[in-house]
Amino acid sequence: MKAVSLTPERMTADERHAAFWLAGVFSLRMLGLFMILPVFALYAEHLRGNTPALAGLAIGIYGFSQALFQIPFGFLSDRHGRKRIIYIGLLVFALGSVVAALADSIWGVILGRALQGGGAVSAAVMALAADLTREEHRTKVMAVIGVTIGLSFAVSMILGPALNGWIGVPGIFWLTALFAVLSMGVVRLLVPEPPAARIHHDAEPVAAQFGRVLFDGQLLRLNFGIFILHLLLTATFVAIPLALRDAGLASAQHWEVYLPVLLLSMAIMAPFVILAEKYRRLKTVFLGAVLALALAEFGLLNLHATVLEMAALLLVFFSAFNLLEATLPSLIAKMAPADAKGTAMGIYSSSQFLGAFAGGALGGWLRGLLGLKGVFAFTTLAALAWLVVAWTMANPRYLSSYTLKVGDLDDAQAQLLAQQLNKVRGVAEAVVVATEGVAYLKVDRNILDEPALQHLVAAS
Incomplete structure (x- = not known):
């Protein structure tokens, strides 16, 4: 087998573009969800049928539907295609934003917020990012997305009150719907097409591992x-x-x-x-x-x-x-x-x-x-x-996560390679997934014997 470099090549242009634009999709969606957080309690006082309990429910209900649908959306993207499921999720999110913008009662906003959360594309976007990046760069891509989500939250806490004084909470919901439509355009026009949808144990849930x-x-x-x-x-x-x-x-x-x-x-x-x-x-x-x-x-x-x-x-x-x-x-x-x-x-x-x-x-x-x-x-x-x-x-x-492409192996070869990898100094845990041709490792980089790891993977 061809040797796998442990000091990999730089990310390709397609990998950088995928990381940047998918981080943008996350950012626009998180902005839409969080911009109302610092302003909604005051706005809710003017809605028909409002009570403090219902105002709190309107703020938090998106979390329930998000938790309910995000993992199923990820599984559906494995079967029906990443981009198709992301489009559906963003469309549901936009619809929820419009419902909330048009609502004059607290129950209308609750319905809109629940629909926003129902557009739960997080797992599908992460899986698409994994499809578009090589194993050795995946951690960097996920880190870029994670940092972007954090920045989006901070920006939303500042933008929410500022925009509220300009366009009001209904205007924020309309802007959120626009963000969702723009995100669909980004996915369609700027995110590369994945060669194929595959299961990635390091980037998406796997049903057999839930227990x-x-x-x-x-x-x-x-x-x-x-x-x-x-x-x-x-x-x-x-x-x-x-x-x-x-x-x-x-x-x-x-x-x-x-x-x-x-x-x-x-x-x-x-x-x-x-x-x-x-x-x-x-x-x-x-x-x-x-x-x-x-x-x-x-x-x-x-x-x-x-x-x-x-x-x-x-x-x-x-x-x-x-x-x-x-x-x-x-x-x-x-x-x-x-x-x-x-x-x-x-x-x-x-x-x-x-x-x-x-x-x-x-x-x-x-x-x-x-x-x-x-x-x-x-x-x-x-x-x-x-x-x-x-x-x-x-x-x-x-320990750090470490992923290596090991090529086509049967189950017996994968098990043997995992045993050998576990004996390398600095490797705390190694699992080889034959169906992916990938070794997933936990390593202590301070003491990792990279030449031994390189030799072992190259010789497998």
């Missing part, structure tokens, strides 16, 4: 973590816009709080990410960030009478939130079985969206029952519960 991933104790802790993180985010923003208004800040000026808070929080986060990964203090940094979330929520419980108090506490909240949002996927990648990263990430994403649903629904219900203090008391207790669960998390192994 071992769902019942892995360490992964369960991380799935609980992302559930609570997005529960906290959504529940907090059921209350924060109202608290800022009650403190005397007009809704059109809320961006003046969010902009400096988000920029400073990103600057604060960066050194902690370096400390966690480079200096291998991941669990310590992780626990510190969860504790910071709990303290921020406790602070909001007691100090939400002035804009300055809330701005300071939101800075703590978003510094911790951004840090955890960056480190949780890294922990999933470290702790998932080598050949089940895609399945682990699919379940993780579903947990994230269910958290958003629970945060909106419970946060709205508690606001109607107990007021803003009831919401912040709930989020404080939720963060403390996460701290207890996270404390029992095992120290992560500082």
Whole structure:
């Protein structure tokens, strides 16, 4: 077999274009979902039939339908083609945005938001990205998409209040529908056609692996973590816009709080990410960030009478939130079985969206029952519960995912090669999937014997 280079060639132009444009599709969709988060609680007060509980449900309902449909959409894309399923999902998303824009009642917005979430194309887009990239570059492509999603969230928190003062929440929904149509055009005209749809264990869920991933104790802790993180985010923003208004800040000026808070929080986060990964203090940094979330929520419980108090506490909240949002996927990648990263990430994403649903629904219900203090008391207790669960998390192994193309093998050859790969210094885990012709490894790059790995793969 031809030798496989462990220092691969640069990404091709098609691979770079696929990464860039698919990240753009994710960005436009996430902007549409999140731009209403900092403004909807105030807008809902003017809708027919509104109650605090229904307003919270409208904010979070997209998470329920997203969690329900994203993995099935991924499976459907395996059978019926990536782009076809992505078009259908984006069309449903656009339809939901139009329904919400035209609605004059809270139930109409709830229906529109549920349809937005039903256009759950995340798994299909990830699978398309995997189809269009070589194994050795796939981690970089997924990282580009992940960074873009994070930036989209930050931008949406600033754009939402600014656009609300200009075009209102219905205008934001119309803009979101336009984003979905533009995304369809991007997929049609700018994303290359995949040579064929294949199953990629590192990028998409595989039904046969659900059992071992769902019942892995360490992964369960991380799935609980992302559930609570997005529960906290959504529940907090059921209350924060109202608290800022009650403190005397007009809704059109809320961006003046969010902009400096988000920029400073990103600057604060960066050194902690370096400390966690480079200096291998991941669990310590992780626990510190969860504790910071709990303290921020406790602070909001007691100090939400002035804009300055809330701005300071939101800075703590978003510094911790951004840090955890960056480190949780890294922990999933470290702790998932080598050949089940895609399945682990699919379940993780579903947990994230269910958290958003629970945060909106419970946060709205508690606001109607107990007021803003009831919401912040709930989020404080939720963060403390996460701290207890996270404390029992095992120290992560500082391993990197490593994928090698090994060519056509039968099952016996694949099993033998996996045994040999597992003996190479620095390889902690190796699984060879014969049907893909790919070896999935977990390695410690600091001690990896790359020449031995190169020799073994070349000789197989």
